[in-house]
Amino acid sequence: MVSPQVLRVASALLALVTSSIALGVAPGQIKNFVTFGDSYTDSSYYPSADGGYQWPTWAAEYGPFNLYGLARSGATCSNLLTYRPFPPIMEWQIPAYLNETYNGTLALNPQETIYTIWIGTNDLGVSALLTGSDTPGVSIVPVRQCAVDVLKRLYESGARNFIMQSIIPLDLTILYSSNSYPSRYWTAQRNTTEWSVFMRELVRAGNQITLLELEALAPTLPGAHIASFDSYGFFTDVYNHPGNYLNGTAPLNVTGCINSCVYALNESTSDPGDCTVAEGSAQDSFMWYDELHFSQQTARVLAREIATVMSGQFSPWATWLS
Numbered sequence: 547m548v549s550p551q552v553l554r555v556a557s558a559l560l561a562l563v564t565s566s567i568a569l570g571v572a573p574g575q576i577k578n579f580v581t582f583g584d585s586y587t588d589s590s591y592y593p594s595a596d597g598g599y600q601w602p603t604w605a606a607e608y609g610p611f612n613l614y615g616l617a618r619s620g621a622t623c624s625n626l627l628t629y630r631p632f633p634p635i636m637e638w639q640i641p642a643y644l645n646e647t648y649n650g651t652l653a654l655n656p657q658e659t660i661y662t663i664w665i666g667t668n669d670l671g672v673s674a675l676l677t678g679s680d681t682p683g684v685s686i687v688p689v690r691q692c693a694v695d696v697l698k699r700l701y702e703s704g705a706r707n708f709i710m711q712s713i714i715p716l717d718l719t720i721l722y723s724s725n726s727y728p729s730r731y732w733t734a735q736r737n738t739t740e741w742s743v744f745m746r747e748l749v750r751a752g753n754q755i756t757l758l759e760l761e762a763l764a765p766t767l768p769g770a771h772i773a774s775f776d777s778y779g780f781f782t783d784v785y786n787h788p789g790n791y792l793n794g795t796a797p798l799n800v801t802g803c804i805n806s807c808v809y810a811l812n813e814s815t816s817d818p819g820d821c822t823v824a825e826g827s828a829q830d831s832f833m834w835y836d837e838l839h840f841s842q843q844t845a846r847v848l849a850r851e852i853a854t855v856m857s858g859q860f861s862p863w864a865t866w867l868s
């Protein structure tokens with residue numbers, strides 16, 4: 547007869563062992579990945595928003611993994627919060643994924659599949675939170691709750707492995723930097739210092755809200771493996787130490803972009819602008835492709851890190867919460 551006390555100690559030990567063994571995905575476990583997000587992840591057209599192949603295409607090759615890309619350019623998490631005329635995660639990407647799953651177009655083994663969620667650039671930016679163009683009463687809080695809800699919805703549909711990618715330091719993009727210029731994304735009058743300061747606050751607060759909510763959620767989802775990927779830290783490192791990541795033939799450049807177009811104040815954004823374009827092997831010297839998007843070389847180094855995480859290997863930019 548084993549005493550209840552011994553049983554309690556044994557089951558506590560077992561729980562400890564199980565949870566430490568179960569942290570993260572195992573090496574070789576993942577064969578497929580499904581993406582949700584915006585132009586930073588949209589691999590459905592070429593050239594993508596980075597001027598070449600987007601990071602999922604590279605990650606699929608590096609793994610190798612089978613890629614199912616649901617991310618769409620221009621998207622926000624939900625058009626009920628921050629409306630933009632593009633396919634949002636909640637009202638289009640998830641329904642499309644579920645339709646394909648339920649009608650048998652997609653048949654992915656949950657154990658072998660990981661889901662990436664990277665959203666926020668458009669939600670926080672122009673014509674959304676930054677310019678007060680969101681639905682009345684909406685703030686950074688429900689916008690980030692939405693990203694966590696995406697993960698929960700996918701879990702409820704059977705998904706088990708996840709990477710939540712934090713928002714990059716958007717104040718380092720040309721559009722949101724303090725010494726910005728009128729570009730294809732915004733030509734109206736603005737105070738660039740104020741935009742940059744406000745954007746930095748939105749991003750840092752938004753990332754912290756997401757992380758705190760994820761940490762609270764993770765223990766309530768049995769069998770789930772959730773990685774928090776620190777895109778904020780990773781992009782900050784590319785900005786501060788470009789020599790570790792960029793490899794083009796021009797001087798390394800983290801403040802300008804490959805395809806830079808300067809507009810006059812109030813000029814129509816459908817005009818072509820006054821463009822300077824870097825060509826060929828010089829392109830891999832740039833962190834940014836245009837005023838809002840990172841370059842293909844940045845996409846490659848990001849893909850390398852994400853592929854490492856999906857492979858069950860160590861990346862300094864990822865923390866497994868479960």
Ligand SMILES: *[C@@H]1O[C@H](CO)[C@@H](O)[C@H](O)[C@H]1NC(C)=O
Binds near residue numbers: 638639641642645
């Ligand atoms: C999903 O299927 C429903 C029902 O057939 C349809 O109304 C909806 O448009 C589909 N959504 C997507 C994104 O394909």
Ligand SMILES: *[C@@H]1O[C@H](CO)[C@@H](O)[C@H](O)[C@H]1NC(C)=O
Binds near residue numbers: 645649
């Ligand atoms: C399954 O759903 C997707 C998304 O709605 C749709 O594009 C596709 O045609 C459907 N396939 C079948 C066999 O019904």
Ligand SMILES: *[C@@H]1O[C@H](CO)[C@@H](O)[C@H](O)[C@H]1NC(C)=O
Binds near residue numbers: 737738
């Ligand atoms: C822009 O905003 C900053 C910070 O509020 C302020 O110091 C600066 O004077 C403003 N610039 C102009 C041109 O209004």
Ligand SMILES: *[C@@H]1O[C@H](CO)[C@@H](O)[C@H](O)[C@H]1NC(C)=O
Binds near residue numbers: 793795827828830847
């Ligand atoms: C830079 O490195 C990437 C691999 O990360 C490689 O594909 C690319 O060709 C390199 N670019 C140049 C200009 O050498």
Ligand SMILES: *[C@@H]1O[C@H](CO)[C@@H](O)[C@H](O)[C@H]1NC(C)=O
Binds near residue numbers: 797800801803822
């Ligand atoms: C970076 O690129 C921009 C073009 O977008 C150019 O104006 C700027 O001089 C470059 N900076 C460096 C340090 O080469």
Ligand SMILES: *[C@@H]1O[C@H](CO)[C@@H](O)[C@H](O)[C@H]1NC(C)=O
Binds near residue numbers: 735811812
């Ligand atoms: C730009 O538009 C704003 C608002 O319509 C106006 O106040 C400003 O004078 C215009 N500036 C130029 C240089 O056209």
